[in-house]
Amino acid sequence: MSIQLSILPTNHFYAKTQAPNELFLEAICIYVATGFFMDDDTFWKDRVCLLPAHTHEVDALGYLISSTPNFNWYHEPEHRPFEVVLEEYVALLTQIVKEQVGNDQVILPLSGGLDSRSLAAVLQLLDNPVQAFSYEFEGGYHETKIARRIAQGCGFQFDAFRIGKGYLWDCIADLAQINGCYSEFTHPRQMAVLAQMKQMQGVFCLGHWGDVLFDRGVPEGTMDNDLVALLLKKMVKPGGMALAEKLWEVWGLEGQFRDYLVSRIETALAKIAIENASAKVRAFKTSQWAHRWTTTNLSVFAAAHPIRLPYYDDRMSDFICRVPEAYLADRRLQIAHIQKDKTLAGHTWQAQRPFNLNNYQYNKVPYNLPYRVLNKSKRLLKGWFGQPYVQRNFELQFLGADNDVQLKQYLFDPSLYGLIPQSIIDDFYAKFTKDDYVHYSHPISMLLTLSLFNKEVNQAVNRN
Helix, strand or coil: CEEECCCCCCCCCCEECCCCCCECCHHHHHHHHHHCCCCCCCEECCCEEECCCCCEECCCCCCEEEEECCCCCCCCCCCHHHHHHHHHHHHHHHHHHHHHHHHCCCCEECCCHHHHHHHEEEECCCCCCCEEEEECCCCCCHHHHHHHHHHHHCCCCCEEEECCCCHHHHHHHHHHHHHCCCCCCCCCCHHHHHHHHHHHHCCEECCCCCHHHHCCCCCCCCCCCHHHHHHHHCCCCCCHHHHHHHHHCCCCCCHHHHHHHHHHHHHHHHHCCCCCCCHHHHHHHHHHHHHHHHHHHHHHCCCCCECCCCHHCHHHHHHCCCCCCCHHHHHHHHHHHHHHHHHHHCCCHHHHHEECCCCHHCCCCCCCCHHHHHHHHHHHHHHHCCCCCCEEEEHHHCCCHHHHHHHHHHCCCCCHHHHCCCCHHHHHHHHHHCCCCCHHHHHHHHHHHHHHHHHHHHHHHHHC
């Protein structure tokens, strides 16, 4: 059987290999440090996730025979005026959206950013009925206010949801089944509203990965010999290196974990035959964590309705390879597209709040000082009254007495100690609760994920 995968597949395909049927501990250490697996790694040595942009031959028993690239990232910018490239981009995005949604009703998750707003700019000109929705953290920034204004301006139906405390514990087993434990559980906050999403009608139109394709890959002036260090810094989550190194040591793996991870990054970068540093890193990000992290979390949307991803379309990747870097930097094309509609551009850009796409260049001192002072004062005032400002999903799922009871049931499950010694769990739980809960939230989340993975493995063994 031949399986041809696109540059960015919207789901994962797996195959067996002749390797030993045992845990791929080195790969799991990378997963613990970064939150995603690299290349075709999985939890197991004898199972691979088929690479994107390859054609794979798989036999009748599901064993991988061969893999051949069907696309190689390149960088051949065609120098033409920005206005010409903008017209090409808008035309391409419009064409892809039209083809993907057809005559279906569209479900559009809206945020305060640019990717979903770019899709709204296209969809408002089509005849498809659109059901938009947004969600915000309980006690956090009112992101749904921006989304509501965008939806109303475009004539879309709109629903607003709130991500509440402790929702994770009621659905964590379902989430483990949906994503196969290939992503930790506090990032896909849409899981909190899965039941509501299932009540909607239509196909999802999702703006994922537009923010990476349509921006600079690295800061201006980055040298080629700085790329590995830059990627290492971007990939490794706070506290992730410390936990991975502990596991590497206790599992008795050869060498040092950091050296192993660096070598994997170097090998993956070497396969991308692009000299331009920004374009090279963009290609690396797309083939690595877009495929193994972003796509994994799409599975929650797919559990409700079919998903459509315009920025995942092969034509979009090919287009990016031919656009001058100066036009991609700082989201220039997306901003210029949205600015064609001054009303749509006039709604707050969350990353530049309180400014919008018509005046975001004023988000600097002294113009933004009044907002910064007022915003900080509000947050401090709420904190004094016992209402801390919530910025991250884990704060709603891990903090507080009730959450702590649930969390400890998974972290301190004796069946997990065969994989991860209790001393390591004790150490990182103590650091999370006593030292710095923000810095150690990622290790705690990864330990939670591995606990669910371990449960799945034990249940599979018992069934057999």
